[in-house]
Amino acid sequence: MPYETKRIKLQKAKNLLPRIRHAIYQPVASMKVTAWVTAEPVPYSERTAGAKVELAPGDKWGNLWDCAWFRFEGNVPDAVSGNKMVLLIDVNGELCLVDQEGSPMQGLTNINSEFDFSLGLPGKRVVDLGYEAAGERIDLWADAGCNDLFGQYRSGTLKEADIAICYEEIRQLYFDYEVLLELAEHTPENGARAERVTQSLYDAALKLEVINEETAKQAREILAKELAKRGGDPVVTVSAIGHAHIDLAWLWPIRETIRKGARTFSTVLKNMEKYPDYVFGASQPQLYQWMKEYYPKLYDRIKERIQEGRWEVQGAMWVEPDTNISGGEALVRQILYGKRYFQQEFGQEMKVLWLPDVFGYSASLPQLLRKSGVDYMMTQKLSWNVYNTHPHHSFEWEGIDGSKVLAHLPPEDTYNSPGAPRSLAKIENSYLDRNVSEHALMLFGIGDGGGGPGEEHLERLSREHNLLGLPPVVQESSLSFFHKLEQEKARFQTYRGELYLEKHQGTLTTQARNKWFNRKMEKSLRELEFAASLLLAMGENAYPSQELEEIWKETLLYQFHDILPGSSITRVFEESLERYALMYGRTQELIAQTYAKAARLTGAGEGQAVVFNSLPWEREEVVLHKGEYYAVKVPSMGFASLAEAELCPEQTGESGLRAGEQVLENRYLRVTFGQDGSIASIYDKAAGREAIAPGRQANVLTVYHDKGDAWDFPRDYRDTVAGRMQLVESSFSVERNQAVVEQRYRFGESTLVQRIVLEEAGTTVRFETKADWKEAEKMLRVSFPVHVASEHVNCEIQFGYLKRPTTRNSMIEFVRDEICAHQYIDLSQPDYGVALLSDSKYGYSAERNVLDINLLRSPSYPDPVADRAEHQFVYAIYPHRGDFIAAQVYRKGYELNTPLTVAEPSAATLAARRTATFASxxxxxxxxxxxxxxxxxxxxxxxxxxxxxxxxxxxxxxxxxxxxxxxxxxxxxxxxxxxxxxxxxxxxxxxxxxxxxxx
Structure with missing residues (x-):
């Protein structure tokens, strides 16, 4: 008689698995549920302050983002004595059970949640009571949020609140069966191991026509033989660590992240009591600081597990920031504050950069890491590439300066691993460097407030430790993994340059006001620190250390990789913009106060203004003070009295400065405009050549259709032109030392005003822009076809620059059409070049001889009103002789972003102090x-x-x-x-x- 076919046996096993899961719990009593609902969170001490509602399953308790304190009351029946008892709770939201002091004990998550179900079910609904609960009185309080893992609204109704029996033998059977079923599906199809496992599953299924504790025990005895079989010498050993990726803001506001942290971390601690092999890790000092502030008792319990070695603090940065847009010094401060926090709080020296989810990786990072004592980097985001597969999972990453760090991308390509047999099989089969490495990393658990690993992850891993047919897996810290990987690095390949993500280029532009404030904050903090340092060097110790650190850390928070890139919901940006405005105003106030004190110490008298220069070269510029223009010369990182400066005279025709008849002109440049407002020519008189490509138009404000989301815009956007901004009116004038044309444009319901400025002695053309943007799903770009030929464009990044191709000869070049740059992007020949400078823009394109900058885009998800607002920004064109190095283009970028500062001495402060003996x-x-x-x-x-x-x-x-x-x-x-x-x-x-x- 032939055997039953493998396909039929496996299908019988698959059909049985849901029946086993359904049989694990038997509700025996319902609980009384009362909720006190508020719009925003309230502390435990005020838990009954909200609107009171009595609830039964199916009753509604809240709308999206509502909060509530729930009380669950009931009695465990005496008749269930000897059984393991649990509570089954699902409020269609996120919930955190607390103790009698209001400290988090365990997080629960609604089953009905948006998640990639191929990775598992996200819900956590079970609260263990144990075997001695019969007759016990239940009286539990819980803090709830009416949102799922990803900020979605899931009916806002109570689903269940039951006291139930947990049939432990059936629960254990479920995980035995699940692990072996996946093992059969992911081992070689015709191998003996798969056949025998399949037969065991089939034999067990025959015992389970009726599922109860006795038949479950019989089935487990059959499966135990296969679970007991061990592997031989490993080819790849998997290091597994529990993970709960928590975005500090995204589809929920920052305030909800704080509560997500409490729910997740309390769940981790609860599971550590049940699973002694469980090792968990979490990053971001900002998150730990919130736990310390809001949940001190929970924080103390976390510290205990850290000292025990079962909880790994991860990462070297204050938050997991965007590394394309954040400035160089900001990245330094991310590491400085991040490492110092973990050292001071936990005595831990951070050696791993932990960035699983950011949208590309600056080529400056390896040097920053090595000079901070960080040797390793972990990410997985490059697995999201669309066209080209990153060639390695383990490699040495080399930055622009030659520094190297050891990098690893978990081969499973996720930080939400189910920890299942399919996970281990994929790691072994997909590991690109398995020919030279025997070690790979797996991050298991559910993130974004999902409580991290659930019992399912830990039960699977306990069975897979050394299971025949799978690579062995051991739960350990990521640092232990990297120490093993380092022993193999002599055989790894080196990858040099930026780690470019072939998605999410829209994040270089989306939410322009946030990006404007970020640049202003970075520059203002630099200015304030210089001013305070200058005062310190003058002998006056008035350095605002504490306030500076507070402002820096909040600025770093908003550089998180879903805030600064613009990929969060409306509320996140409403709140960040409000805070940015306050921080920027306070920083400017401190700069003014500090320079006023420094001005007094320069020896300047009452009413004698002083000009300060925080850049390390002498600057000859014109400054405006009290309605008058002064030509000043200020030394490197120093100061000069305005009393010694020359007052700029009214301009005459002899100065060479003129504005009119579609022309702006000074002694160096002549800019000619078309009737539509575009630039037809920028003639460089000093070089005797044209900067704009002959026959082409520059500064054309083009609007494109953009049906993308906050992350991505269509790659074929150039083929979907919606139109150009139309010139409504223009006026030319000479304003003291400037030739100016003011142009007013309109497109649809949107308006844009540009003051195009050419200073008397200036070598740049400035475009001072204000836009009232009201378009939906549109993108505004401006381009400059220049009279320069080069196969590479020079792009400023943090602490240096990158050369990127202007050709599109390969798929790699094709997908890197949109590129990131900071203060300049430049196209140069050996003898001549043109730079495009910016005070707050980061998304550019450079194809052949066209420099293009992405000014605004207004996608409709996840913020339906993204960039529909008033904006201001400045960009500039700088034609120059020689290449960009000889022309010192980087200085022009800094000067655009770092103006000279004029201050008058404070009236009486420091009047008796000595005068500074230096001017630089x-x-x-x-x-x-x-x-x-x-x-x-x-x-x-x-x-x-x-x-x-x-x-x-x-x-x-x-x-x-x-x-x-x-x-x-x-x-x-x-x-x-x-x-x-x-x-x-x-x-x-x-x-x-x-x-x-x-x-």
Whole structure:
């Protein structure tokens, strides 16, 4: 007689699995449910302050984002004595059970939640009572949010609140059966192992026509033989660590993230009591700080598990930030504050950069990591590439300066692993570097408030530890994994340059106001730290350390990878913009106060204004003060009295400055406009050549259809032109030292006003822009076809630049059409070039000879009103002789973003203090060395000076300090001493050096 076919046997097993799961729990009593509903969270002490409702299953208790304190009351029947008892609770929202002091005990999540079900079911509804619960009185309080994992509304009704028997033998059978079923499906189809496992499942199924504890025990005895079979010497060993990726804001507001953290972390702690092998990790000091502030008792329990070694604090940054848009010094502060927090709170030295979900990785990161004592990086986002597969899962990543870190991408391509046999099979089969590596990482659990790993993950792993047919898996920290991986790195390949994600290029532009504020905050914090450092060097210790740290940390919070990129809901941006405005205003206030004090110490008298320059080169510019224009010369990182400056005269025809007849002109440039407002010509008089491609129009404001979301716009957007902004009126005028044309445009319901400015001695054309944008699902871009031929465009990134192709010869080049740059993007020949500068834009394209900048886009998801608002921004065109290095384009970018500051001495403050003996705090004698930051040291009154080489060449410079200093030493980015600094500093290409100056 032939055997039954494998297909039939497996289908019988699959059909049986839901029946087993359904038989695990038997409700025996309902609980009384009362809720007190509020619009926003209230503390435990005020839990009855909301609107009171009595609930039965099916009753509604809230709308999206409503909050409630639930009370569950009931009695466990005496008749269930000897059984394992549980509570089954689902409020169609997220819930956190608390103890009698209001401290989180366990998080629960609605089953009906938006999630990738191929990774498992996201719900957590079971509360263990144990075997001795008969006769017990139930009186539980829980804090609820009327939203699912991803901020979606799921009816807002109570689904269940029952006391139930848990048939443990059936529960264990379920996981036995599930693991072996997947094993049979993911081992070689015709192999003996798959056949025998399938037969065991079939034999067990024959015992389970009626499912009860006795038949479950019989079935488990059959399956135990296959679960007991062990593997031989491993080819790949999988290191598994529990994970709960929590976006600090995304489809929910920041306030809900705090509660998600409590629900998730309390669930982790609960499961650690039940599963002794369970090792969990979580990143982001900001999240831990919230736990410390809002849930101190929970935080203390977390600290205990960290000290025990079962809870790994992960990552080296304050949050998991966007690394394309965040500025260089901001990334340094992410690491500085992140590592210091974990060291101070837990005594942990962070060695791993943990960025599973950001939208591309700057080529500056490897140097920042190595100079901060971070040796490893983990991500998985590159698995989202659309056209090209990243060639490695384990590799050495090399940055623009040559620094390398060991990087690993979990081969399962997710941070929400179900920890199932299919997970292990995929890791073994998909690991691109399995020819040279025997180790891979798996991150298991459910994120975004889903409580991390559930019992299903941990039950599976307990059976898979060394199960024949699967690679062995061990639960351990990611750091332990990287230590193993490092032993193999001599055989790994090196990948140099940025790790470009072939998705989400729209995030370089979406939510333009947020990006504008981010740039302004980064520059304002730099200015404030310089001003306060200048005052410190003048002998006055008034450095606002605490307030600066608070502002920095909030700025870093808003650089989180779903806030700064613009990919969150409306409420997130309403709240961030409100906070940005307050922080920016306060920072500007502190700058003014600090410079006013410094002005007094320069010796300036009452009413004698002083001009301050925070950039490390002498600047000759025109400044406006009290309605008058002054031509000033201010030394490197220093100051000059406005009393010694020349008052700019009214312009005459002899100055060469004119505006009219469709032309702006000064001594260096002549800009000619078409009747439609576009630029027909930028003639460089000094170079004797045209900067705009002949016959082409520049500064054309083109509107494209954009049916994408916050993350992505169509790749074929150039083929879906909606139109151009139409010129309504223009007026030309000379305003003291500026030739100006003001142009007014309209498209649909939107208007845009540009002041195009050419200063008397200026070499750039500035486009000062205000837009009232009301279009939906549209994208506004502006382009400049330039009279330059080059196969590469030069793009400023943090602490350097990248050369990217202007050709589209391969699929790699094709998909990298939209690129990130900070203060400039430049197209240069050896003898000539044109740069496009910006004060707040990050999305660019450079194809052949066209420089293009993405100004605004207004997708409808997840924020249906994204960028429908009033905007302001500045960009500029800089034609130059020589290539971009010879022309020092980076300086033009800094000058556009860092204006000179004029301050009058504070009336009486510091009047008796000594006058400063210097006019320049710091000078460097190499034009390619930039001073990015001057600040007070974290743990002393010393000054920290951060410099970097800008041109990609070897460089040597002397650094001169205007104030008195007793010693200068070199430190790393964590401000740990490396050694003494000599009279000359030697830089490798793009190298960052940090000095400590002892005053």
């Amino acid at each position: 705090l710091i000078q460097v004698d190499n034009p390619h060395v930039m001073i990015e930051a001057v600040k007070k040291a974290e743990d002393s009154d010393d000054l920290i000076i951060r410099l970097y080489e800008t041109s990609g060449t070897l460089a040597q410079t002397a650094v001169a300090f205007g104030g008195e200093c007793s010693a200068v030493e070199e430190v790393d980015l964590m401000e740990n001493t490396i050694g003494e600094a000599g009279a000359q500093l030697m830089f490798q290409p793009f190298e960052i050096k940090t000095l400590r100056v002892k005053l």
